[in-house]
Each structure stands twice: as C-alpha cells, then as structure tokens.
Amino acid sequence: MTQKYNPQEIEKKWQEKWAADRIYEVSEDSTRPKFYALTMFPYTSGDLHIGHWYPMAPSDTHARFKRMQGYNVLHPMGFDAFGLPAENAAISRGIHPYEWTMKNVENMRRQLRSIGAIYDWNHEVVTCQPEYYKWTQWFFLKFFNAGLAYRAKAPVNWCPRCQTVLANEQVVGEGLCDRCGTLVTKRDLEQWFFRITKYAEELLDHSRIDWPERINIMQRNWIGKSEGAEISFKLEYETAGQKEISVFTTRPDTIFGVTFFLLAPENPLVPQLTTPERKVEVEEYIVWCRRQAEYERTALGREKTGVFLGTYVINPLSGERVPIWITDYVLPTYGTGAVMAVPGHDERDFEFARKFNLPVRTVIAPPDWTGEQLMEAYTEPGVMVNSGEFTGLSSAQGYEGICALLEEEGGGKRTTIYRLRDWLISRQRYWGAPIPVVYCDRCGVVPVPENDLPVLLPPDAEFKPTGESPLKHCQSFVNTTCPKCSGPAQRETDTMDTFMCSSWYFLRYTSPGIEDAPFDTDKVKYWLPVDLYTGGAEHAVMHLFYARFFIKALKDMGLVDFDEPFTHLFNQGIIIYQGGKMSKSKGNVISPDEYVAEIGADAVRAYLMFIGPWEMGGEWSDSGIVGISRWINRIWNLVEEGYDGGTLRPDAEKELRHISHKTIKKVTEDLEKFRFNTMLASLMELTNYLAKVKEARAVSDSLWQEAVGYLLLLLAPAVPHLAEELWGRTGHPYSIHNQSWPEFDEELTREEEFTLVIQVNGKLRDKVLVPASISEAEVKELALGRERVKTYMDNSKHAKVIYVPKRVVNIVIA
Numbered sequence: 001m002t003q004k005y006n007p008q009e010i011e012k013k014w015q016e017k018w019a020a021d022r023i024y025e026v027s028e029d030s031t032r033p034k035f036y037a038l039t040m041f042p043y044t045s046g047d048l049h050i051g052h053w054y055p056m057a058p059s060d061t062h063a064r065f066k067r068m069q070g071y072n073v074l075h076p077m078g079f080d081a082f083g084l085p086a087e088n089a090a091i092s093r094g095i096h097p098y099e100w101t102m103k104n105v106e107n108m109r110r111q112l113r114s115i116g117a118i119y120d121w122n123h124e125v126v127t128c129q130p131e132y133y134k135w136t137q138w139f140f141l142k143f144f145n146a147g148l149a150y151r152a153k154a155p156v157n158w159c160p161r162c163q164t165v166l167a168n169e170q171v172v173g174e175g176l177c178d179r180c181g182t183l184v185t186k187r188d189l190e191q192w193f194f195r196i197t198k199y200a201e202e203l204l205d206h207s208r209i210d211w212p213e214r215i216n217i218m219q220r221n222w223i224g225k226s227e228g229a230e231i232s233f234k235l236e237y238e239t240a241g242q243k244e245i246s247v248f249t250t251r252p253d254t255i256f257g258v259t260f261f262l263l264a265p266e267n268p269l270v271p272q273l274t275t276p277e278r279k280v281e282v283e284e285y286i287v288w289c290r291r292q293a294e295y296e297r298t299a300l301g302r303e304k305t306g307v308f309l310g311t312y313v314i315n316p317l318s319g320e321r322v323p324i325w326i327t328d329y330v331l332p333t334y335g336t337g338a339v340m341a342v343p344g345h346d347e348r349d350f351e352f353a354r355k356f357n358l359p360v361r362t363v364i365a366p367p368d369w370t371g372e373q374l375m376e377a378y379t380e381p382g383v384m385v386n387s388g389e390f391t392g393l394s395s396a397q398g399y400e401g402i403c404a405l406l407e408e409e410g411g412g413k414r415t416t417i418y419r420l421r422d423w424l425i426s427r428q429r430y431w432g433a434p435i436p437v438v439y440c441d442r443c444g445v446v447p448v449p450e451n452d453l454p455v456l457l458p459p460d461a462e463f464k465p466t467g468e469s470p471l472k473h474c475q476s477f478v479n480t481t482c483p484k485c486s487g488p489a490q491r492e493t494d495t496m497d498t499f500m501c502s503s504w505y506f507l508r509y510t511s512p513g514i515e516d517a518p519f520d521t522d523k524v525k526y527w528l529p530v531d532l533y534t535g536g537a538e539h540a541v542m543h544l545f546y547a548r549f550f551i552k553a554l555k556d557m558g559l560v561d562f563d564e565p566f567t568h569l570f571n572q573g574i575i576i577y578q579g580g581k582m583s584k585s586k587g588n589v590i591s592p593d594e595y596v597a598e599i600g601a602d603a604v605r606a607y608l609m610f611i612g613p614w615e616m617g618g619e620w621s622d623s624g625i626v627g628i629s630r631w632i633n634r635i636w637n638l639v640e641e642g643y644d645g646g647t648l649r650p651d652a653e654k655e656l657r658h659i660s661h662k663t664i665k666k667v668t669e670d671l672e673k674f675r676f677n678t679m680l681a682s683l684m685e686l687t688n689y690l691a692k693v694k695e696a697r698a699v700s701d702s703l704w705q706e707a708v709g710y711l712l713l714l715l716a717p718a719v720p721h722l723a724e725e726l727w728g729r730t731g732h733p734y735s736i737h738n739q740s741w742p743e744f745d746e747e748l749t750r751e752e753e754f755t756l757v758i759q760v761n762g763k764l765r766d767k768v769l770v771p772a773s774i775s776e777a778e779v780k781e782l783a784l785g786r787e788r789v790k791t792y793m794d795n796s797k798h799a800k801v802i803y804v805p806k807r808v809v810n811i812v813i814a
C-alpha cells in the first residue's frame with residue numbers, strides 16, 4: 001500500500017539521523033578541493049522571518065550541490081550578537097541584553113535547524129561571548145600596535161535618539177541614522193579611529209575578485225578618489241605667521257576664472273582672517289552653520305549662504321586680488337577645507353556668485369561661444385579663453401601646462417585626494433566589546449596586555465543610554481591599575497562598533513574552539529579565502545568594505561596570507577509581502593515556523609527558490625506555496641506508487657534518456673549560476689514528463705529506476721528531506737547526500753533535428769535546421785521571420801500557414 005507524504009514525520013526523522021550520524025561534519029581534507037560557502041550571519045534581533053530564510057535556503061542548496069560535486073564544503077552558521085538593535089530591544093523589554101540575545105540565539109538555532117541545512121554546528125560562533133570578543137579586542141591591539149588605530153578629537157555624527165556616535169557609513173539618505181531614521185547631528189568627542197584611509201588605493205582595486213559591479217561602484221564612489229592639483233594662494237597680508245592657504249581642485253585649467261575664495265566656516269584661520277568690522281556677522285554665521293546637517297550643507301540647488309571676511313588672497317597665476325568668503329557648502333573634511341571658486345565653471349560657485357553679485361568670468365569656452373555672459377556654469381572641457389599665456393589651449397593641455405608651471409615655481413603640485421574618512425569605531429553604548437585600553441595619569445594611553453584579555457563587559461552595569469558611555473558609571477569597571485606603572489588608572493568606557501565583530505567572524509568559523517589564538521592558522525590556510533559569499537547588497541560600504549580593509553591589514557601584519565576575504569560575492573534580492581520588504585515594525589512579517597509545521601521545510605525551501613530570480617527576489621504568496629506543495633506531493637506519489645512496465649518501445653526509451661540528460665545538464669548549469677527558479681521549473685517539467693512515461697509503460701523497469709534516481713539526485717540539494725526519504729524507499733543506500741552529482745552525456749542531451757522546408761505558395765523558398773521538438777507555433781513564427789521568405793511575400797498578407805510536422809511549412813499568400 002502506498003504511504004501518504006508526511007513532511008512533519010520524515011523531516012524530523014532525517015534531521016535527527018543526519019545529526020546523530022554527523023554526516024555534515026566538516027574537517028580539512030587535502031584529497032578534495034575545498035569550497036568555503038559563507039552566508040552572512042543573522043543578527044540576533046528576535047525571531048527569524050521568511051525574509052531571513054531567503055538568503056539561507058538557496059545558499060544551502062548551492063552548498064549541497066557543491067558537496068555532491070565532490071568539494072569539501074564548509075557552510076557554517078553563527079550569530080552577530082552585539083550592537084544597538086539588541087540593546088534597544090532589551091531596554092524596551094526591561095531585560096538584560098545578554099539574556100535577550102541568548103534567548104534569541106536559542107530560538108534562531110531551533111529555526112535554523114528546521115531548515116534542514118548542512119550547517120555543522122561545531123563551527124558556530126556567537127560574537128557576544130567572551131571567548132569570541134576576547135579576540136575582537138586582540139585585533140584592536142594588533143591594529144593599535146601597527147599604527148592603524150588612533151584616538152582623536154573630532155566632530156562626529158551623533159544620533160540624538162540612539163544616544164551614540166555613528167560611522168559615516170551609518171549615516172544614510174539625507175543625513176539620517178541608519179538604525180532609527182533620526183536626523184544626525186555633529187558633536188566633538190575623543191574617539192578611536194581605524195586608519196582605513198591608508199588602504200584607500202588598495203580598496204579601489206576589485207580586479208582580483210568576482211563581485212557584482214554595482215557593489216564595486218558603490219565602494220569606489222564611497223572612496224571618492226579625485227585627481228587634481230593642490231595650489232597655494234598667498235594671503236595679501238601675512239597673519240599670525242600664516243603666509244598662504246592651499247586648495248585642492250580637480251580643474252586647475254580654470255584658475256584664471258577664480259573670482260572669490262571660499263573657506264569652511266570651521267577653518268581655524270577664519271578668526272585671524274576676519275577684519276574687525278566683519279567680526280560680528282562672521283561669528284553669527286558660524287553659529288548658524290553648526291546647526292546645519294552635512295547633507296543639507298552640500299545639497300545642490302540649496303540657497304547659498306556666506307559671509308565676506310574682509311581680507312584677500314592673491315591668484316598665483318593672474319596675480320589678482322581675490323576676496324575670501326566663508327560658506328557652509330565647503331566642508332572642513334574634504335580636501336583642504338578651502339576652495340578656489342570658479343563660478344563660470346562650477347554649479348555651486350555659480351549659484352553663490354549670483355546670490356552675492358560676484359563676477360562670473362568665462363575661461364573655458366563652450367562650443368560656439370561668442371563672448372556672451374554665461375547663463376549657467378559650463379562644467380565640460382573646452383578651449384581656454386581669458387587665460388593669459390594658456391589662452392587657445394584645450395582644457396586638457398591647459399591642465400598639464402598649469403600643473404607643470406606651478407610645480408616648477410613651487411606654487412602647487414599634482415595630487416590625489418579621497419572622500420573616504422577613517423573608520424570611527426567608538427560607541428557610547430553598553431552592548432559591545434569594551435575597547436581594551438586604560439588611561440594612566442603618568443603613562444597616558446596604555447593598551448591592555450594581551451594576557452589580560454578579555455576585558456569583560458560587566459554584567460551589572462546600568463546600561464540605559466544617557467549620551468555618555470554607560471560603563472563610565474560602573475566604578476568597578478572604570479577603576480583599574482596601570483599595566484605599565486601599577487598606579488591607578490581608568491579604563492576606556494566606550495565599546496567597539498559591531499562591524500569590528502563581523503570583520504573577522506569568517507576566520508573564526510574555521511576553528512571556533514581554539515583558545516590561545518583567534519583562529520587556527522593551518523585551518524585558515526586551508527579554507528580561506530571564502531569561495532562564495534552570499535548576502536544583501538545593503539552592506540556594500542559597511543560590512544563588505546570593512547572586512548576587506550580588515551583582511552588587507554591582517555595580511556600586512558603577517559597574520560593571514562591572502563588579502564581579499566571573499567573571492568565571489570552574490571547578492572540576493574528581497575522578499576516582498578503586502579507591498580513592502582518584510583519588517584517587524586511594518587507588521588508584514590511571515591514566520592517560517594507555521595509553514596514548516598503545516599507543509600514542511602522542503603516546500604518552504606523550494607518556494608523561496610521558485611519565487612523569482614534569486615538576485616531579484618519576489619513577492620510571497622500563499623497560493624504560490626500551495627502550488628509548490630502540490631508538486632512535492634506529486635513527486636512523492638510518482639515515485640512511491642512504483643512502476644509497471646508494458647510493451648517496450650525503443651523511441652520512448654531514447655526519448656526518456658534524452659530528457660533525463662538534458663535536465664541534468666540544465667539543473668547543473670542553473671545551480672552553477674544561482675538560477676534556482678529555472679532549475680525548479682525544469683525539475684517540474686521532468687516530473688510531468690515522468691508521469692506520462694509511467695502512463696505509457698513503454699520503457700523498461702531499469703530505465704525507469706534510473707530516471708527516478710536522477711530526479712531524486714537533482715532534487716537533493718533543494719528538497720533534502722524528501723529526496724533522502726524517496727532515495728531509501730527506492731532501494732538505494734543511505735545517504736543520498738553522500739552521492740555524487742549525476743553527470744550528463746553530452747551526446748544524449750543533443751536535440752534531434754530535421755531540415756524544415758519552407759514554401760511560399762507551394763514553391764521551395766528556404767530551408768532551415770530546427771530541433772525535432774519545435775512546436776507548430778514556433779515553426780510559423782520562424783518561417784514568417786525569414787528574410788528570404790519576406791522577399792517573396794511582397795508586403796502582402798499571408799492567408800494561411802500549413803505545417804506538415806517534421807517536414808514542410810507552406811505559406812499561402814492571397
């Protein structure tokens with residue numbers, strides 16, 4: 001008697017058996033090629049919803065496929081557990097962040113187990129555990145010793161709601177906090193920075209990694225490399241020992257068009273350069289600027305503001321006096337914080353000149369220019385005019401000529417600048433790894449010795465945000481002795497940005513149990529770099545950027561022997577539900593648990609892969625998942641009911657072999673390219689086809705068994721429980737997941753072809769080789785589209801198309 005498909009029973013059974021038999025346990029093995037398949041570890045904010053499964057189920061399917069192909073696959077799982085969201089959630093629930101986080105970890109482990117993935121839980125990491133963050137602190141010390149970590153007072157991005165500073169990368173959109181959407185303001189604080197700018201040039205180079213171009217572009221834009229010249233403008237009157245101010249410009253060819261000179265209001269020279277009669281106005285303006293957000297200051301089209309200081313610089317080429325103004329659209333952090341304003345050839349400078357009635361001079365002629373006043377800035381290259389000895393040259397020639405002259409005279413030089421700023425890693429919050437530094441009155445900044453790590457996060461600190469680090473108020477934590485002089489000292493009370501934790505977790509995965517090092521060097525040598533990293537594109541200028549920097553720095557310290565962590569990156573899309581991305585705050589979240597309980601994990605896995613191209617995502621629909629569940633039931637019945645052979649027909653057998661091998665080829669190619677949806681579509685076609693074969697009873701029993709075996713092997717990565725169960729039920733040895741991936745015979749995949757004769761009004765006009773499986777509609781479309789046919793048709797409309805299958809098509813013209 002045929003048994004009914006019961007996913008609840010078989011999924012539980014196989015998950016327990018796989019775990020008991022440890023079939024997914026991973027170890028280093030020099031006889032097989034390694035494949036490190038990493039998926040971004042989830043943040044421990046609460047339950048996993050379907051949106052969280054979306055990166056994971058297809059990643060697991062791909063990893064299983066590589067495993068069956070003979071690779072030694074590491075596909076680990078862990079938890080990104082420190083940080084603001086967990087802390088905020090814990091505060092709103094009145095429980096300790098540790099308790100909240102570990103409860104979530106527990107629940108997420110259960111949910112992740114139910115997915116039926118090949119995670120080897122012996123490799124799990126949880127970043128908020130002391131045995132992990134001890135090494136995050138250790139890396140801080142390494143960066144410090146290498147001169148890559150430093151402390152500085154700086155205006156930083158401050159979120160008034162989260163009560164903490166944010167890295168530039170965490171300020172999104174129009175100057176908003178990426179955690180809570182609050183408008184970010186500025187504050188001056190002593191902070192720890194990582195010198196990521198030292199790696200700007202290396203980080204621009206994506207030539208040795210296979211990443212989506214849009215991520216590379218986002219990273220390049222973030223680094224913001226500009227080539228140009230640094231040019232000194234002498235002050236008309238030397239002040240406080242200062243003789244000149246230098247500017248950075250990408251357009252030295254426009255220097256004869258400078259009609260005013262701009263400084264950032266924060267520029268320290270401003271007070272000295274302000275004449276007494278301008279003092280009040282200037283000071284008022286500076287106060288006003290402090291209240292403006294950075295994105296507003298630089299927004300195009302924003303009404304221009306500024307104040308004249310009353311003093312002048314001298315144009316080094318033309319010798320003209322140029323008035324000095326301050327304006328908010330010049331940022332102190334970009335270039336030198338000073339700008340030579342060329343209103344004729346820069347949009348913002350043009351708007352500024354208009355507002356304050358400053359002269360606009362054309363020095364680069366637009367095409368067909370006849371000397372008239374420009375009505376807008378002309379920013380393209382052109383022919384130089386009004387430019388002294390350079391008049392008549394092209395912009396490019398002028399650029400070179402002016403740079404050469406300045407370099408010769410010592411008034412400037414060609415240079416490159418970057419928009420990228422150093423990575424701010426201090427957070428004034430509780431839930432993070434403490435920065436392992438103490439401050440001693442006698443010795444100054446003293447790093448905590450490696451042997452004293454970890455600096456434990458005190459469990460009893462009052463952690464509610466006050467704008468100051470909560471640890472400041474925890475006396476037992478703050479007061480310590482100096483490791484150098486044994487005198488009294490204070491601990492650093494800021495914690496580290498959680499992006500520190502996620503910059504190296506993939507190293508720890510290889511050897512999470514190791515106690516005397518962050519990772520086992522041999523194991524990292526074996527597994528790294530990551531062969532395939534899957535996850536969301538939203539991490540382009542944060543996690544994916546920081547991790548690259550981290551590894552490049554570790555390589556320079558001699559700690560690893562590779563300098564790009566992720567060889568191949570794939571970004572999946574997102575799952576839409578009720579018109580938007582699933583999020584708890586919007587209340588449009590679907591929990592996988594109820595679906596798993598009702599129709600099984602295999603159906604959920606398959607549906608997520610069928611919903612659309614993985615890189616695009618798709619819209620969750622309940623009827624869609626029911627369709628997948630029906631298909632899985634059909635597979636079950638097809639295989640479980642068995643086969644009764646009848647009269648054998650060689651052409652039927654030939655066709656079954658052809659279809660089987662064609663499907664193996666298609667599924668293999670689709671899996672290589674992450675085309676899970678079309679892979680499933682061809683497996684559905686194969687299922688339908690096998691149902692017809694079963695009905696027709698025209699193939700041998702052994703050939704039927706072979707075809708079913710192929711079907712199950714091809715299904716194994718996507719629906720692992722179903723495939724395992726049916727594999728056993730059809731008499732195969734356990735486990736299907738230890739079988740080799742089926743190979744296809746290219747000869748058998750080849751389509752049968754025939755020569756289609758094309759007639760117009762019964763006369764032979766064309767011939768073409770077509771696949772035997774071509775449909776009548778395809779034949780008509782093909783025939784009518786042929787150039788030779790068109791010439792005989794004379795623009796007349798065809799009356800009729802007659803097709804004699806596998807032979808001839810005749811187009812009849814009225």
Ligand SMILES: [Zn+2]
Nearest residue numbers: 159162177180
């Ligand atoms: Zn915030």
Ligand SMILES: [Zn+2]
Nearest residue numbers: 440443482485
């Ligand atoms: Zn000391």
